[in-house]
Amino acid sequence: MPSETGPRTVQDPPVKPLTGAFLSGYEVYDETVCKYVRSFNLAYYGMCSPALSPGDETGPGLARRNLLSREKAALNKALLLFNVTEEMIERVTGGIAGQKK
Amino acid sequence: METNLEGLDQLEDLLVSEFRTWQALTQLAREEREALAQQNLKKLKELVERKVLLLEQASSLEQARKAQFREAGVQVQREADWNLVVQAGSEAASALNGSGVFDRLARLFSGLLALLDRLREITRMNRSLASSLLWSEGLVPAEPGPLQGAVPGGGGSQDAV
Numbered sequence: 001m002p003s004e005t006g007p008r009t010v011q012d013p014p015v016k017p018l019t020g021a022f023l024s025g026y027e028v029y030d031e032t033v034c035k036y037v038r039s040f041n042l043a044y045y046g047m048c049s050p051a052l053s054p055g056d057e058t059g060p061g062l063a064r065r066n067l068l069s070r071e072k073a074a075l076n077k078a079l080l081l082f083n084v085t086e087e088m089i090e091r092v093t094g095g096i097a098g099q100k101k
Numbered sequence: 102m103e104t105n106l107e108g109l110d111q112l113e114d115l116l117v118s119e120f121r122t123w124q125a126l127t128q129l130a131r132e133e134r135e136a137l138a139q140q141n142l143k144k145l146k147e148l149v150e151r152k153v154l155l156l157e158q159a160s161s162l163e164q165a166r167k168a169q170f171r172e173a174g175v176q177v178q179r180e181a182d183w184n185l186v187v188q189a190g191s192e193a194a195s196a197l198n199g200s201g202v203f204d205r206l207a208r209l210f211s212g213l214l215a216l217l218d219r220l221r222e223i224t225r226m227n228r229s230l231a232s233s234l235l236w237s238e239g240l241v242p243a244e245p246g247p248l249q250g251a252v253p254g255g256g257g258s259q260d261a262v
Contacts, residue, residue, distance in 0.1 A: 074146040075235045078133065081152050082228045085126070088156060089217045089224075092123075092163055096177060096210055 108173035109202045115169055116209040119162040123216050126155050130223040137230040175203070177210055 129152055136144040175187055187206040 071142045072235060074142045074149065075231050077149050078137075078145055078231050079228065079235070081149055081156070082224050082231070084156060085130075085152075085224050086221065088159060088163075089221050092119075092159075093214060093217055095163070095167065096214060 106202075108169065109175070109206070112166065112169045112173045112175070113202065113206060113209065115162060115166040116206065116213065119159065119166055120209060120213050120216065122155060122159045122162055123213065123220065126152065126159065127216060127220045127223065129155065130220055130227060133227050134223060134230065137227060137234060140234060175206070177207075 129148055133145060133148050133152075136142070136148060177187055187203040187210065
């Protein structure tokens with residue numbers, strides 16, 4: 001594995017942004033998530049903007065912060081998807097019930 | 102009539118696919134619970150990526166099933182909690198009564214609802230686990246520790262700063 005020669009930037013997590021119809025209507029929740037993500041200096045979701053200022057991308061301790069941020073971001077994303085899952089469950093359940101006359 | 106029978110067959114196929122997708126999501130939720138209990142966030146991240154794809158698939162199948170449902174001209178009646186009856190909603194579909202397809206569809210719908218109920222419960226538990234983990238002090242150790250392994254891409258290199 002090649003070693004890093006410099007600090008990692010906060011904009012390179014190999015995670016594709018959540019997109020698609022699922023996420024429509026989640027602006028409020030997204031904002032909550034993004035507020036938390038931003039507080040850890042991580043532009044993790046494509047929906048979380050703006051990105052960090054250049055000054056936030058360097059400095060001692062950044063790697064450690066990134067490490068922690070990515071873990072927390074994984075949890076945030078998991079929490080977001082719990083909401084999506086529950087909403088879809090309600091939609092499918094209600095849809096089936098709603099198919100009666 | 103043939104068109105409606107084909108439509109009902111397609112509806113059945115879609116329901117089977119939808120059921121299998123939600124089955125996969127339920128299994129994934131169990132794996133999530135295990136990953137959360139073990140604080141294995143690398144695994145959790147992998148599961149979350151898979152979950153996005155499965156949810157997209159479930160959403161597409163749901164839309165297709167709804168459209169096919171209308172096309173097939175049938176209705177679902179809920180008699181009790183999980184007791185569903187699929188009936189002909191059109192004259193053409195009524196000719197298919199006794200073919201057994203309505204019973205199969207009713208069982209599939211009932212099975213899907215039961216499965217979704219189970220997944221709802223697992224999801225609630227997982228949410229509690231994830232929330233606890235997110236806010237626990239244990240996630241933020243003072244020194245690099247076991248969580249190093251959870252870094253996407255293999256970890257370890259982050260200490261090169």
